[in-house]
Amino acid sequence: MCLCRYWSQRYTLFEAYDSGIYLTDDAWFGVTPEPVAQCVSCPFPGPSPVRLLLRPLNKVSLGLTSSTKYRQIAYEVAGVSPSKTTIIDLFAGVGGNAIQFALSERWDRVIAVERDGDTLACAQNNAKIYEITNEITWVHADSFEYLKLALEQPNKLHEALRIDPAATVLFASPPWGGPGYRTDDIFNLHEMEPYNLKRLHEAYKSLDYALYLPRTSDLRQIARLVPDGKKIEVVQYCIEGASKALIAWIPAEGSPHETFYYYDE
Ligand code: MGP
Numbered sequence: 643m644c645l646c647r648y649w650s651q652r653y654t655l656f657e658a659y660d661s662g663i664y665l666t667d668d669a670w671f672g673v674t675p676e677p678v679a680q681c682v683s684c685p686f687p688g689p690s691p692v693r694l695l696l697r698p699l700n701k702v703s704l705g706l707t708s709s710t711k712y713r714q715i716a717y718e719v720a721g722v723s724p725s726k727t728t729i730i731d732l733f734a735g736v737g738g739n740a741i742q743f744a745l746s747e748r749w750d751r752v753i754a755v756e757r758d759g760d761t762l763a764c765a766q767n768n769a770k771i772y773e774i775t776n777e778i779t780w781v782h783a784d785s786f787e788y789l790k791l792a793l794e795q796p797n798k799l800h801e802a803l804r805i806d807p808a809a810t811v812l813f814a815s816p817p818w819g820g821p822g823y824r825t826d827d828i829f830n831l832h833e834m835e836p837y838n839l840k841r842l843h844e845a846y847k848s849l850d851y852a853l854y855l856p857r858t859s860d861l862r863q864i865a866r867l868v869p870d871g872k873k874i875e876v877v878q879y880c881i882e883g884a885s886k887a888l889i890a891w892i893p894a895e896g897s898p899h900e901t902f903y904y905y906d907e
């Protein structure tokens with residue numbers, strides 16, 4: 643596949659690209675662009691070169707709500723209850739999101755899980771460029787296996803890799819089966835490869851989790867994850883007015899909250 647169109651976006655993916663950022667072939671199209679992943683210290687980004695506008699979805703009948711604030715992932719996830727002190731990036735890739743979580747200084751622990759050793763090496767190199775290597779706990783593992791152990795058999799994990807589930811939030815930016823998703827008017831999340839929505843939800847549902855998905859994802863499929871009588875937020879993340887992806891913010895099963903981040907609106 644020709645990566646030319648992604649090369650022209652290199653500074654949008656990582657502003658520090660010229661400082662020695664490493665990407666794998668897959669990361670060129672799968673990494674979260676920095677302005678989307680970024681955390682800025684001010685509540686709503688002003689001088690940033692790119693502004694992200696949340697698009698109201700008008701899908702109230704599906705149990706979805708919306709807001710009109712400017713938002714970015716790391717900033718937004720930082721707004722969760724202070725009782726949450728650990729964030730796990732389950733598909734860390736080359737580190738786009740994990741680096742921003744660490745830079746936010748919001749978390750006591752940022753755990754980044756990546757199955758592919760070369761990709762993980764890129765992420766560690768990139769974190770070094772942002773001078774936060776030691777702020778991230780790197781896990782070279784299949785994230786489903788790691789999470790299962792962390793939740794069910796923590797004694798099998800090194801102490802440094804154990805978590806307190808009540809204090810943990812999950813972030814998952816899984817593969818979508820390549821850039822082919824763009825040709826679908828509505829992306830069928832049940833056919834997403836290699837992990838479909840059901841598989842992801844089953845693995846994550848006991849914790850609050852944020853799922854980064856194609857902008858055209860079938861909202862009806864996401865809405866079916868919402869417990870009766872509740873609403874969740876689904877947010878489109880845009881660069882220069884064009885959506886790049888959406889995030890479904892799903893509260894843990896049994897949670898009294900409709901979503902898991904809280905703003906002073
Ligand atoms: P894109 O496919 O390059 O679309 O990805 P773009 O830039 O909107 O192109 P257009 O010509 O259609 O307008 C947009 C964003 O989606 C990327 O920057 C990634 O953040 C995300 N993305 C794309 N893919 C294929 C994946 C994927 O497989 N997994 C994840 N997690 N994110 C992806």
